[in-house]
Amino acid sequence: MITKPELSISSMKTGELGLLHLPRYWSKRLLEIEGRLDQEKVRNEYGLDFTLMQGLGLGIVEPAEYLFHKRPSYAEFEQWIAQQLGGGPDRALVQRLNKMVRCYLEQAHQSYPIEGKDIQEPVLSADDLACWRKNGYVVLRNAVSVKDCREAETAIWDFLGMDPQNPESWYDDEHTFWVSLFQHPALNKNRASPRIRKAFEQLWGSDDLWVTVDRSSLNRPERDGIDISGPSRLHWDVSLALPIPFGIQGLLYLSDTSAEQGAFRCVPGFHHRIDQWLEKLPPEQNPREQDLESLGPVPVTGSAGDFVLWHHALPHGSGRNLANYPRVVQYIKLFPHDYGIHPVWK
Ligand SMILES: O=C(O)CCC(=O)C(=O)O
Numbered sequence: 649m650i651t652k653p654e655l656s657i658s659s660m661k662t663g664e665l666g667l668l669h670l671p672r673y674w675s676k677r678l679l680e681i682e683g684r685l686d687q688e689k690v691r692n693e694y695g696l697d698f699t700l701m702q703g704l705g706l707g708i709v710e711p712a713e714y715l716f717h718k719r720p721s722y723a724e725f726e727q728w729i730a731q732q733l734g735g736g737p738d739r740a741l742v743q744r745l746n747k748m749v750r751c752y753l754e755q756a757h758q759s760y761p762i763e764g765k766d767i768q769e770p771v772l773s774a775d776d777l778a779c780w781r782k783n784g785y786v787v788l789r790n791a792v793s794v795k796d797c798r799e800a801e802t803a804i805w806d807f808l809g810m811d812p813q814n815p816e817s818w819y820d821d822e823h824t825f826w827v828s829l830f831q832h833p834a835l836n837k838n839r840a841s842p843r844i845r846k847a848f849e850q851l852w853g854s855d856d857l858w859v860t861v862d863r864s865s866l867n868r869p870e871r872d873g874i875d876i877s878g879p880s881r882l883h884w885d886v887s888l889a890l891p892i893p894f895g896i897q898g899l900l901y902l903s904d905t906s907a908e909q910g911a912f913r914c915v916p917g918f919h920h921r922i923d924q925w926l927e928k929l930p931p932e933q934n935p936r937e938q939d940l941e942s943l944g945p946v947p948v949t950g951s952a953g954d955f956v957l958w959h960h961a962l963p964h965g966s967g968r969n970l971a972n973y974p975r976v977v978q979y980i981k982l983f984p985h986d987y988g989i990h991p992v993w994k
Pocket residue numbers: 865879885899911912913964965966967977979
């Protein structure tokens with residue numbers, strides 16, 4: 649019986665759902681909310697927490713918000729999970745997640761792409777892979793059907809309460825670039841796209857990958873000179889402490905996206921030279937505050953259904969939308985449970 653949050657609750661403890669680590673995850677979040685969590689003691693568990701919640705199909709935002717606002721008992725937390733998933737996780741998923749937890753706790757968390765594994769029916773061609781190696785990004789064309797894109801796009805418009813045909817409805821004080829819609833059948837269908845999965849498998853050299861339940865975004869045309877294009881500033885989402893472990897991010901264009909329509913931008917090939925660039929910076933300089941625009945970002949365009957994969961060491965961001973129609977995007981990432989997370993955030 650799990651009654652109160654304690655750091656002594658081990659990852660091997662389970663509740664009604666039979667999931668390893670879930671009671672410890674619940675415990676840590678509640679202790680954190682109460683300001684009683686010693687972050688140093690749990691720093692190396694971040695990847696485990698992340699994979700467990702993504703693997704369950706919940707993502708990390710909604711469970712954190714639920715725990716923060718409701719501070720539920722452990723039994724209530726499990727009930728909430730079952731409700732979100734339309735029933736508890738099935739036996740096969742529980743087994744796969746529990747295996748992942750055991751592996752995670754047993755292994756050193758070094759991450760690297762495994763070279764030369766024979767993967768059947770590749771979706772990235774030799775030219776695509778050459779582009780990936782040289783530039784650190786690649787576009788998988790027709791990753792999902794236009795129909796599936798339309799359905800996801802419609803779900804996003806409905807969630808926002810906006811009309812895609814009526815520009816007047818696109819601008820309100822309530823919504824920003826990011827769209828916090830996580831659970832929707834159309835979004836889940838795209839997350840399960842076999843072509844997207846295969847592309848990540850090729851680049852990771854592994855078929856034991858988990859998929860994130862991430863946000864979407866609506867990059868609206870600029871209006872009245874107001875820049876509403878979200879993360880247009882080039883940035884990294886990974887720690888810049890060296891060595892930067894291998895990692896891949898991805899986005900799915902749900903609407904056709906031209907260069908001037910706020911397309912994704914990145915600095916091609918920067919993953920090859922980021923180490924030298926960082927080492928040359930005077931120690932008092934913050935790499936994130938440098939003139940990253942001068943590094944030469946390029947827009948990566950695509951049609952609805954095209955999927956962009958990029959190495960997370962590339963400075964990247966969205967462009968400013970100077971066209972007439974919003975750019976609509978769903979973010980999807982697949983990763984192995986033991987992918988490297990540098991313990992120091994820099
Ligand atoms: O949406 C984009 O084009 C960029 C997304 C981005 O910057 C990110 O996911 O960190």
